[in-house]
Amino acid sequence: MIVENIPLEKIELDERNPRIAHTLEPIESGARQDFIALSLGQSSPEDEDRHAGTTYTALKASIRQNLGVISPIIVSPRDNGTYLVIEGNTRVAIYRELAEENSPGDWSKIPAIVQPLTEKAEHAIRLQAHLVGIRPWRPYAKAKYLHDLYVNQKLSITEILDFCGGIARKREIEQYIDAFRDMHAHYMPLVVNGAADYTRFSSFVELQKKPGLKQAIARAGFTLDDFAKWVDDGKIAMQENVRYLDRILANPDAKREFLAHDTREAMKILEQPSSNAIMSGASLEQLSKALAAKVRGLNWPEVQSMIANPEGTTSQALLDCLDEVRNLVKQIQPDSDV
């Protein structure tokens, strides 16, 4: 394997870089090289949270400090004499920035492994580099790439797994591909003015994870379009709550709270102990006092309703209760005239 120093002006950044491919879609092809560099330089929420040496800024500082990269990039030669970056787009972007900033050091050339590659080999390198890389892709970007390999490049799941070098699981890849498909079919049409919230992708992954969940949504009379609307409206308060949707939709009270508010309110209903459980745990004294307070608190329309419907469940329950209480009181106070 030979490492060459390739002039930066001969290097093209990869427009199919999975990390930023979704942001390039609305950009005209002529402007994409500038846009790729700009996009690679932005910090991601994961980078902001990590506070570790994996951010673009940290990588740039490291390269500046070391006056160059430690690991060569991988490029594939093109017929027009240029080289397409297969792995190392961020490092090339950093070299260009350091050159423009006149930072001490020679940033005109970058160490690269030049390797004529088939398209399949390019995919293998990308997957191996970024599924275990120091800056792993965001879930949506990963899913977009896997979906493209499976649907457009016609690779089988087994072939994709082989590219990943055994570090991925078949089920995870299938879930990501299905989640991407569902998100595009049902959520993207809802997106207003192109402002897609890619952080919602996890909701669609959770949808795939739980067996029978899609069927439960259908049984409740809803569709995946409805699910996408719930995601877009913020009704799925925490994305992992998707896994409880079957229980929520099966419980009338929880379902009502979910449709009126969100999963957080619905879960409060599901997490409440049932009224039967509460009642059977109460003492006779507590129940007696509660019943007396309830009867004293009845308003006239409620009483009228029972008078009008003596065969109704509430009236019959009261009459049954009266019989039981009367029998007990006669034993407590034999001389009473209840």
Added chain:
Amino acid sequence: MSESYLHKRLVAAVVQEISIRVSSGGLLFVDGAHDLSNGRPPTLGFVRPDVFARGSKEVIIGEAKTAGDIDNGHTYEQLQIYFNYLAHEQRGELWLSVPYDAAGLGHRVCRQVRRTAGCESVSFVVIGWMFGRIAFSRSFLG
């Protein structure tokens, strides 16, 4: 770009955009040192927006958020206060300045808070920014 530096750039970028809107006869207030500022923005409830502008026809509240700071309880409370304030103006607008990749997230949060607050009459703009050798932005109306 460290988080606070990114926040400052997002504020500076939205100030520039808002100043164009309220240029003739308008007043602009920025939280922090800025050449175009007439002073600190007013406190609304218990929060002070990054930018407050009053033009001849509109009132604009501008807020900058980094990606990790959009979807949390504090931001929801802030935005609700802003929407409620702007709902009482004849023409109130909320401008949210965020990193480009977080524009969709910002848009969803704004829609959600606006709906919850019952302030559907208030319009908002989410501006997604990328900073580097050149600055690139895209606006998403709401």
